[in-house]
Amino acid sequence: MSHQFNEENMAGAGAFFLPSLSLRWYSQLDSTNSLALNEPGLPGGTVIAADSQWAGRGRLGRNWLSPQGLNLYFSLVLYPQLPREHWGGFSLAAGVGLAQGLGELDLHPRIKWPNDILWQGIKMAGILLETKEQRLVVGAGVNVNQEEFPLGLHATSIRIATGIAWRRDLLLAVFSREIYRWCMLWEQGLFDQVISAWRQHDSVLGQQVTIHRGEEAIEGTAVDVESSGALVVEDRHAFRHVLHSGEVSFRKN
Ligand code: BTN
Numbered sequence: 577m578s579h580q581f582n583e584e585n586m587a588g589a590g591a592f593f594l595p596s597l598s599l600r601w602y603s604q605l606d607s608t609n610s611l612a613l614n615e616p617g618l619p620g621g622t623v624i625a626a627d628s629q630w631a632g633r634g635r636l637g638r639n640w641l642s643p644q645g646l647n648l649y650f651s652l653v654l655y656p657q658l659p660r661e662h663w664g665g666f667s668l669a670a671g672v673g674l675a676q677g678l679g680e681l682d683l684h685p686r687i688k689w690p691n692d693i694l695w696q697g698i699k700m701a702g703i704l705l706e707t708k709e710q711r712l713v714v715g716a717g718v719n720v721n722q723e724e725f726p727l728g729l730h731a732t733s734i735r736i737a738t739g740i741a742w743r744r745d746l747l748l749a750v751f752s753r754e755i756y757r758w759c760m761l762w763e764q765g766l767f768d769q770v771i772s773a774w775r776q777h778d779s780v781l782g783q784q785v786t787i788h789r790g791e792e793a794i795e796g797t798a799v800d801v802e803s804s805g806a807l808v809v810e811d812r813h814a815f816r817h818v819l820h821s822g823e824v825s826f827r828k829n
Contacts, residue, residue: 596621597652598621598623599622599625599752600624601625602625602626603627604627604630604644605626605628605629605649606629606630608625608629609651609704609706609713609715611651612713613711613713614708621653622652623650623652623752624651625648625650626650628649629642630642635704642717646720647717648720648748650715650751653712654713654714654759655711656763657763658763658765662762662804663707664804665804666705667690667703668770669759669774670691670703670705671690671691672687672770672777673751673755674693674751674755676773677750677751677755678695678700678701678751683738687777687778688780691703695732695737696737699719700718701719703717704716714759716751720733720735721742721744774801780824781800782798782799784796785797785825786824786827787819789821794819796810796811804818806818806819806820
């Protein structure tokens with residue numbers, strides 16, 4: 577199935593036309609990110625969605641459980657022209673886009689660096705960016721109508737938060753439009769605008785955190801995010817660590 581939807585972007589001082597997104601929705605895939613990365617010739621602005629994934633990928637090498645027909649699993653194809661050192665910032669932009677999209681449902685989620693979407697401190701959605709040659713794929717998994725999660729998985733969904741069952745196609749239109757819009761703002765170099773929106777949703781800056789990276793754990797205060805998308809953590813020796821990946825956990829004083 578293939579659709580087109582057009583959006584006009586009115587963000588910021590000036591308005592500009594956002595090229596149309598085109599959607600391909602599959603019943604089953606291994607991973608929407610895999611198809612979006614590997615299918616030759618996919619134009620920028622293509623959204624690949626699936627009703628289920630049998631090998632959905634999460635950040636840091638984890639699996640992303642993707643049961644049939646309950647949630648959203650989708651990937652947006654981009655071909656950024658920005659220098660590579662700024663590509664990491666698309667991860668902040670995508671998080672802002674998804675948080676803003678959820679805001680349209682009157683949910684006000686927080687972002688945990690880089691782009692975990694938390695509602696009342698519990699994970700509602702996650703984003704995985706992957707690149708191949710000139711292509712950047714923004715993959716998003718949003719828990720929509722799932723009400724029960726496997727034991728040990730601390731997760732929530734839009735249905736749990738709102739008490740309502742949602743049409744996934746309508747939500748996909750909103751979320752992919754917002755993710756695309758914020759990524760295009762980043763692409764245009766409007767870094768301050770995106771980072772300031774990210775800060776408004778952020779739950780990490782100013783907090784005592786531990787950043788886990790494999791065997792390594794860095795403890796300190798989260799003090800800033802950079803336009804590379806990196807998190808800056810200041811440890812107790814006032815040494816600043818610039819972190820490009822890792823999992824944040826909050827420390828109690
Ligand atoms: C995370 O670990 O928080 C990121 C999860 C990203 C999951 C989505 S589902 C659609 C896309 N395809 C994948 O294989 N992963 C992403």
